[in-house]
Amino acid sequence: MVGIVGYGSYIPVYRIKVEDIASQWGMDPQAVKKGLLVNEKTVPAMDEDTITISVQATKYALQRAQIDPQEIGAVYIGSESHPYAVKPSGTVLIDAIGIGPDVHVADFEFACKAGTEAMFVAYSHVKAGNMKYALGIGADTSQGAPGDALEYTASAGGSAFIMGSEKVIAEFEYTYSFTSDTGDFWRREGMKYPKHGGRFTGEPAYFHHVISSGKGILEKSGLKASDFAYAIFHMPNGKFPQKAGKILGFGKEQLEPGWVVPWMGNTYSGSSPTGLSATLDIAKPGDRILLVSFGSGAGSDSFVFKVTDEITSVQDRAPKFREMLDGHKIYLNYGEYLKHYDKIHMNE
Amino acid sequence: MIVPKYTREIPQRFRLEAEKCTKCGYIAFPPRLICPECGQKSFQMIQLQPEGKILTYTIIHVAADAFSTQTPFAVAIIETKEGARMTAQVVDCTLEKIETGKDVKLMLRCIQREGKAGILQYGYKAILSR
Numbered sequence: 001m002v003g004i005v006g007y008g009s010y011i012p013v014y015r016i017k018v019e020d021i022a023s024q025w026g027m028d029p030q031a032v033k034k035g036l037l038v039n040e041k042t043v044p045a046m047d048e049d050t051i052t053i054s055v056q057a058t059k060y061a062l063q064r065a066q067i068d069p070q071e072i073g074a075v076y077i078g079s080e081s082h083p084y085a086v087k088p089s090g091t092v093l094i095d096a097i098g099i100g101p102d103v104h105v106a107d108f109e110f111a112c113k114a115g116t117e118a119m120f121v122a123y124s125h126v127k128a129g130n131m132k133y134a135l136g137i138g139a140d141t142s143q144g145a146p147g148d149a150l151e152y153t154a155s156a157g158g159s160a161f162i163m164g165s166e167k168v169i170a171e172f173e174y175t176y177s178f179t180s181d182t183g184d185f186w187r188r189e190g191m192k193y194p195k196h197g198g199r200f201t202g203e204p205a206y207f208h209h210v211i212s213s214g215k216g217i218l219e220k221s222g223l224k225a226s227d228f229a230y231a232i233f234h235m236p237n238g239k240f241p242q243k244a245g246k247i248l249g250f251g252k253e254q255l256e257p258g259w260v261v262p263w264m265g266n267t268y269s270g271s272s273p274t275g276l277s278a279t280l281d282i283a284k285p286g287d288r289i290l291l292v293s294f295g296s297g298a299g300s301d302s303f304v305f306k307v308t309d310e311i312t313s314v315q316d317r318a319p320k321f322r323e324m325l326d327g328h329k330i331y332l333n334y335g336e337y338l339k340h341y342d343k344i345h346m347n348e
Numbered sequence: 349m350i351v352p353k354y355t356r357e358i359p360q361r362f363r364l365e366a367e368k369c370t371k372c373g374y375i376a377f378p379p380r381l382i383c384p385e386c387g388q389k390s391f392q393m394i395q396l397q398p399e400g401k402i403l404t405y406t407i408i409h410v411a412a413d414a415f416s417t418q419t420p421f422a423v424a425i426i427e428t429k430e431g432a433r434m435t436a437q438v439v440d441c442t443l444e445k446i447e448t449g450k451d452v453k454l455m456l457r458c459i460q461r462e463g464k465a466g467i468l469q470y471g472y473k474a475i476l477s478r
Contacts, residue, residue: 013440045439046418047457047473055456083458083468092470096362096456328478330442339417346417 002127003168003305004161006065006314009277009321010056011157011264014043015329016337018152024334025147032152037238041155041265043332043340044141048156050079051089053139053270055096057160060318061135062097064169065162069097072162073131074104076121078114078269079158080187080194081141082107099135111185112234113295114138115269119161120301123172126163133164140268145193146343153237155265159273169314170280170289170305176217177301178209185296196296205298206240207247213300214248214292221304225249229287229307232258232275234294236266244292257282263325269295276305278321285309354469361471362456364398366432367391377432398454398472400428405438405446414460422446426454426474440475451477 017040019029075090090105108114115138122136139158144150184205187194231250233241258275272293287307359365366377372386405424422438452474459471
């Protein structure tokens with residue numbers, strides 16, 4: 001049996017309310033909140049980035065897995081906000097955690113599904129017998145241009161998953177991916193902010209890929225929506241995952257635990273992995289969980305997990321996601337938010 | 349902070365690696381060649397727990413250029429459970445919450461950026477325990 005042996009999430013303590021962003025740009029705050037189903041989002045501290053978020057999420061994953069980090073043979077971080085253009089985020093992480101140096105490290109990119117790519121490859125290594133444990137992470141300090149629709153949701157956070165074959169807490173039962181060349185969202189080399197196709201990001205991009213991927217894994221597995229306790233769909237806003245779930249036959253109670261976007265925002269590569277982490281926090285032995293990511297460009301990875309008896313012994317070994325989400329918060333005004341995201345041009 | 353110096357300090361800044369004198373038990377952080385307490389040269393490497401308490405602190409209102417956008421910020425002397433002492437920024441709280449004697453946890457954060465193109469330097473900072 002190959003699956004997740006440890007998991008952990010981390011989000012910053014800083015928040016900004018959607019109405020504070022809307023007011024800045026002359027938009028109706030209530031209309032924006034109602035349209036997106038998002039109330040507030042996480043904001044990185046000025047000293048936080050994809051690397052520091054990944055490190056803390058990994059520490060929590062190790063607290064749950066209780067393994068020797070030296071036995072981890074691969075470290076993959078998926079993000080679209082790696083702090084360096086050239087120098088892998090994973091190099092800092094392995095030295096911070098005490099992994100390696102005999103370890104394979106790579107950074108992944110695929111818009112918002114880079115995290116599930118990292119998980120997929122980490123899982124595949126263990127399944128192939130290449131190594132005892134592998135680490136897959138999805139984390140972001142997401143980018144959104146001032147005044148752009150993305151600014152209401154682009155947030156910070158991430159989740160880490162250690163894959164192994166002993167003391168598995170959630171077995172990978174099936175995987176499926178669906179990918180095409182779709183220009184819904186992109187960021188050219190050297191540009192600070194991504195651009196997107198507005199409404200084109202909906203039906204031809206998100207829904208086409210997420211529904212196709214979801215249907216694909218249900219057909220491959222022979223399972224139906226009612227066979228699952230929970231399902232998580234990528235969360236660019238509050239509405240899209242609920243609509244996708246409904247199309248595939250999932251009810252609100254199946255989506256609720258992993259539907260973290262209303263109070264966290266869209267952590268891009270960390271979005272659906274963090275929904276999975278929040279769901280594992282409350283899952284019970286025997287539960288089946290469907291995870292469907294989405295990355296613009298575009299593609300969608302789907303996973304079917306079966307939760308094992310081991311889950312109950314690891315859930316309380318590290319902070320749970322909802323404790324972090326509902327715990328200590330510091331609210332920022334729009335000016336402070338710009339400073340945190342380094343959006344103000346300063347004299348050198 | 350130049351790149352070679354930063355790289356050499358990674359075991360301490362990333363993993364809190366200290367040395368314990370095998371004769372008198374003195375904890376050296378960062379490591380030393382000779383024990384300042386007993387003068388002998390034999391040490392055992394230990395990893396400090398990322399927890400401690402604030403011994404004292406100050407608020408920086410006028411900072412060096414690299415830190416000017418962060419003012420006002422707190423810098424504290426932290427004593428870990430093993431007795432090692434270090435200076436670290438205290439972050440993720442409003443300044444009025446910081447008090448001598450409060451428990452803290454140490455987390456990896458970016459401690460300095462060398463302009464827009466230079467190396468990013470990571471290390472420990474303190475957050476109040478909750």
